[in-house]
Amino acid sequence: MAGRDEAEGMRARDVGVTLGERRVLGGVDLRIPRAQVTGLLAPSGAGKSTLLRALVRLIEADAGSITLDGEDIRSFDARVLRRRVGFVAQTPAMLPGSVADNLRHGLDDLTDDALTDALHAASLDEAFAEREADELSGGERARVALARALTRGPELLLLDEPTAALDEGAAKRIGETLRSLCDRGLGICVATHDRHFADAWVDRREHLQ
Amino acid sequence: MSSMVAKVVAGAGFTVLAVFLSLRLRLGLAREIGVAALRAGTQLAVVGALIALVFSYPVLSFAFVAVMLATAGVTAGGRVKGLPRARLRALISIAIPALGATGALLLVGAFDFTARSGVPTAGILIGGALAATTLTGRRLLEALVDEAGEIEARLCLGDAARAALQPSVRKSVTTALIPVIDQTRSVGLVTLPGTFVGLILGGASPAEAAATQLVVLLTLVAVELAAGMLLAELTMRALILPGERIAPLQIER
Numbered sequence: 001m002a003g004r005d006e007a008e009g010m011r012a013r014d015v016g017v018t019l020g021e022r023r024v025l026g027g028v029d030l031r032i033p034r035a036q037v038t039g040l041l042a043p044s045g046a047g048k049s050t051l052l053r054a055l056v057r058l059i060e061a062d063a064g065s066i067t068l069d070g071e072d073i074r075s076f077d078a079r080v081l082r083r084r085v086g087f088v089a090q091t092p093a094m095l096p097g098s099v100a101d102n103l104r105h106g107l108d109d110l111t112d113d114a115l116t117d118a119l120h121a122a123s124l125d126e127a128f129a130e131r132e133a134d135e136l137s138g139g140e141r142a143r144v145a146l147a148r149a150l151t152r153g154p155e156l157l158l159l160d161e162p163t164a165a166l167d168e169g170a171a172k173r174i175g176e177t178l179r180s181l182c183d184r185g186l187g188i189c190v191a192t193h194d195r196h197f198a199d200a201w202v203d204r205r206e207h208l209q
Numbered sequence: 210m211s212s213m214v215a216k217v218v219a220g221a222g223f224t225v226l227a228v229f230l231s232l233r234l235r236l237g238l239a240r241e242i243g244v245a246a247l248r249a250g251t252q253l254a255v256v257g258a259l260i261a262l263v264f265s266y267p268v269l270s271f272a273f274v275a276v277m278l279a280t281a282g283v284t285a286g287g288r289v290k291g292l293p294r295a296r297l298r299a300l301i302s303i304a305i306p307a308l309g310a311t312g313a314l315l316l317v318g319a320f321d322f323t324a325r326s327g328v329p330t331a332g333i334l335i336g337g338a339l340a341a342t343t344l345t346g347r348r349l350l351e352a353l354v355d356e357a358g359e360i361e362a363r364l365c366l367g368d369a370a371r372a373a374l375q376p377s378v379r380k381s382v383t384t385a386l387i388p389v390i391d392q393t394r395s396v397g398l399v400t401l402p403g404t405f406v407g408l409i410l411g412g413a414s415p416a417e418a419a420a421t422q423l424v425v426l427l428t429l430v431a432v433e434l435a436a437g438m439l440l441a442e443l444t445m446r447a448l449i450l451p452g453e454r455i456a457p458l459q460i461e462r
Contacts, residue, residue, distance in 0.1 A: 019457070057452045058364060078453035083367045093358030096376075105366050145362075152367060 008069065009033040009187045010055060010085065010156055016063030017047070017054050024050050026063070030206050032156055034187035037178055039202030041192065046208050048191035049090065052158045055189075056087045068156075086149030090161040092141055094133035099124075099144050102133050103151050110151055121184075122147035123177045139170035146177065156187040163197050175201035220246075263324050270324040274331045278304050281339040289346030289440075291458050298443040302342045306435035307334040310428050319424050333404070333425060334432050337389060341433035342440045344385035349444055352377040353458050360455060370453040374445055382437040389433045393426045402426070 010032040017025040025047045032038050032055075042048050053059040055066060057078050066073045073081055095102050103118055104110050116126045122143040136144060142162055149157060159178070163171035171194075178188050178201060192198055198205065224246040231239040263269045282300030289295045311331040320326035353360070356377050363373035396402055397419075404425050408418035448456045 056365065058361060058454060060450075060452060060454065074452070079367045079369060082365050082453075087365045089358065089361065089365075091358065093356075093362045095359060095362060105363070106368055148362075148366065 010066070010068050010189075012051070012055065012061075012064065012066045014064035015051070015054060015061045015066060017050050017059055017061050019050070019059070025054070025061075028064070028208060030055075030189075030208075032158075032187050032189045033204075034155065035182060035185050036187060036203040037182050037201055038187070038189045039192060039198040039205045040189055040208060041195070041198055041205055042208035043193055048193075048208055049160050051208065052087060052160050052189070052191055055158060056082050056085050058087070083152040084155050086152060086154035086157045088142070088145045088149055088157070088159045088162065090164055091138075092145030094136065094141060094144065097133060098129065099131050099133055099136075099147075100129040102144060102148050103129070105148070107151055114151065118147040118150040121150050121177070121181060123173050139166045139173075142166065142170075142174065143177070146174075150181075154186065156189070157181065158189045158191070160191050161193070162190060163192065163194050171197055172200075217250075220250075260328065263328060267324040270328050273328055274308075274335075277332055277335050278307070281335050281342075285339050285342040285346065288343045289350060289444075291350050292346065292444055293447050295346075298440060298447070299342050299346065302436050302440035302443060303335060303338040305439060306432040307331060307338045309435075310334050310432045314424065314428065330425075334428060337429040337433050338436035340388065341385045341436040344388075345381050345437035345440050346444070348384050349377060349381035349441055350458065352381055353448070353455075364453060364455070370449045370455055371445060374448070374455065378441045378445065382434070382441055385437045386430075386434055389426075389429050393430055396422065396426060 010030075012028060012030040015025060015028045015030075016023065028047075028051060030038075030040065030051065040048055040051070050059060054061045055073070057073060068076070068081070068085065076084075095105055099119075100115060103115050115129060119126050119128055124140075124143050124147060128140075128144070133141075133144065146157075146159070146162075157178075162174050162178075166174065175197060178190065182188050182203075190198075190202060224242065227242050228239045231237070231242060259273065263273050278300065281303045282296050285299035285303060286296030289299060292298060308331065311327060311334055314320050314330055315322050315327055320330055353374075360373045360377065364370065392400075392402070396405075402422055402425075405418045405422040408421055409415065413421075448458070450456055
């Protein structure tokens with residue numbers, strides 16, 4: 001069974017990260033299987049964001065190993081890795097232009113149907129496509145960033161504090177969206193210190209010390 | 210009174226007038242104006258003497274240009290702190306286009322192949338490249354911090370690091386080129402630039418002064434564009450890490 005676990009989703013073992021002179025993470029283990037919502041729970045400042053960035057190689061881990069379906073992530077082209085494993089930052093930046101421009105970024109052949117599907121999957125109406133991205137609220141940006149990541153067809157999604165600064169209703173919509181994506185087979189990892197959100201929406205928990 | 214003495218006396222007179230006005234209006238600038246005027250006088254006297262020496266011994270013109278380049282590299286490098294080996298990269302960005310363009314102008318016969326033509330031509334082009342390098346570098350380093358979220362978003366969407374940096378690079382070079390493009394566009398309408406005025410005062414015909422000014426301005430546009438792009442390219446090369454990552458920056462504003 002251990003072999004099967006390794007072949008499915010992402011796994012970090014004894015991962016360490018040093019930024020400048022500072023040891024930010026050390027000895028971290030994490031598993032993100034497909035078709036489940038994994039909650040990465042830790043207080044603010046514990047290194048959740050750093051760990052998520054290391055999983056998509058925005059930051060390079062200098063100790064331990066990180067694998068995707070059993071293969072070291074360093075063996076992948078980083079651009080391919082980041083399409084297979086989507087990452088949505090805590091305060092996602094919008095690219096200039098409309099929501100559609102954001103979703104189509106780097107995907108010249110994205111069909112209108114695929115664009116609409118991604119918006120729906122992120123609980124957004126298709127009318128959103130024409131909105132200017134820099135005029136969106138925090139909650140709308142979070143969902144557009146999610147839809148934008150979904151247009152790449154990821155197998156796993158990493159979300160950094162997706163409910164930060166959202167009201168209860170918006171957080172619930174995000175939770176429902178994640179549940180629906182998970183039901184489609186996506187593996188989801190939500191870094192959060194919001195225990196209420198975790199209680200309501202995550203299937204399994206990993207604690208970062 | 211000779212013309213040279215009259216010029217110095219007139220300049221001193223206007224300095225006294227500016228100091229008087231500053232004192233009278235309590236602007237607190239009297240000391241600064243006085244020191245600036247003294248510095249300008251001393252520096253120009255020294256430079257004048259050095260250039261006279263260079264004209265007498267043309268081989269010294271290479272050393273003179275080298276000192277100008279080194280000073281420009283140190284100045285621009287100091288303005289783009291945060292970039293690894295900033296001074297060297299700034300020096301390269303200034304030297305290649307400025308010296309290349311100077312050489313081209315001398316080779317095609319736009320200016321005489323003499324120290325009297327070469328040193329001032331190199332000087333004006335080094336000055337332009339210095340301005341473009343500094344502006345591009347400052348704007349780019351600020352953009353890399355201010356637009357870090359956008360750059361990260363592009364990386365996460367599968368862009369290569371170079372592609373993720375391109376919008377910030379383009380904006381930085383464009384911004385740095387605005388002054389020289391404006392200067393070129395408004396020449397003769399809003400201002401009479403230094404080369405033109407200097408040549409007219411030196412006795413050249415207006416047509417000759419205009420032609421010289423034109424070649425200087427148009428060369429400056431190309432040199433500044435090349436300097437800005439070169440610095441941007443060197444900056445990208447310094448920041449892009451293996452695995453399509455971008456090195457974190459720490460800059461002083």
